[in-house]
Amino acid sequence: MKRVSSTISLLGASLALITSSSAAEEGKKTRDEMVMDDRSALEESAHWIYNDLKKAFAEAKASGRPLMVVHRCIP
Amino acid sequence: MEQFVCVRVIMANAMDLSLFQFDYDMSFAVTFLHADRTVYSRYGSRQDKPEEADNHISMKGLAETMETVLSLHQAYPDNRAQLEGKQPRPVTKQVPEDYPELGKYKDHLDYGGAVAKSCVHCHQLHEAQRLAPWTAGEKITDAVLHPWPMPNTIGLTLDPKTMATVAKVTSRSPAEAAGFESGDVLQLLDNQRVTSVADIQWILHHAPGEAALPYEVMRNGNTVPGVLRLAKNWRQQVDIAWRTSTWDLRRIALGGAVLVPIEPAARQALNLKKDALALRVSHAGRYGSHAVAWNAGIRPGDVYVAFDSLTTDQSETDIIRHVLTQRKIGDRVMIAFLRDGQRREVRMKIQ
Structure with missing residues (x-):
């Protein structure tokens, strides 16, 4: 259970990165803006590789x- | 998370279809893999409209799945037998762009231009996969029309805060008949290690029309085996109304109309029997190939009481299945509907 709690904690830190950028959350931003924002956030993350499976x-x-490959539709 | 190599992929452009096989109508899907491309687990499940899209996932559930994936990774390759059924199935197209409808897309996003428009959305892939047999005049199977069944299709409700713990067993369901009980932790189904609801969906997705799937659960510290039996047409319980890709099915089968169940009070007010067809038009497309129903004279608020040969109570999914299994492109179907209490009839072309 300790390991699960630890994982949840780390997931929590990355929660925004995993599930962010739904249209509802982003409000008035255009779809293009949401995609660009997502890329900026992920490329700065130490935990994530962005769009580069190779x-x-x-x-x-x-x-x-x-590997943990997250397919996430942004717009 | 530091024990995983974490990758975020936001496009289906050039997606390796021989490797990444999940429910393409989802906007969030995780695949856990070994570097040699062996799939350990899939995570991410949905069966509702956008506002309820997160009902079947949770961070706690994902964390449990991740812990189990790490165990599977440590035990690999001695546990290959448990993973064999999880592996991707052969495909006829290697990447989405191989489908004619998606051939215009490039293998990368246009970050310098209209980036969202340059993206192949996963649901487009699902639409293209379904359109290929339909336009070729081939039979559309239940497995194609009702993909990725959720466990509740067979009477199992899983606790989303866990990896695969049974929260509820529906009365008179295949799950009840198979002996599942609330609190059971699903270990194996069809000889595959279950690590998530999505794993169960994968197994059901690939199950035959009639099936006997062996299972094992942990119950009060003991391993309890059983057999889940699925009768003919079991998939037809799967509602597809929430799916983004169903928009294209509505174009094909309903001329761009959206049909919703009529309220009991409205049914009574219209003097419609309980078992009679009664579906209200909630939307009718106005543009292009989605305007066929509108151009035939259908308007929002109309209540369908007959569709082709169907006059008994049906869901929108049932109507779509009828068209895709009984009709072909170019056929015309009769639609009878009520508007202002008057019965009217139109004929509409199937696309």
């Missing part, structure tokens, strides 16, 4: 870690 697979192979 890099992700290479990193998983090198590190021995499993």
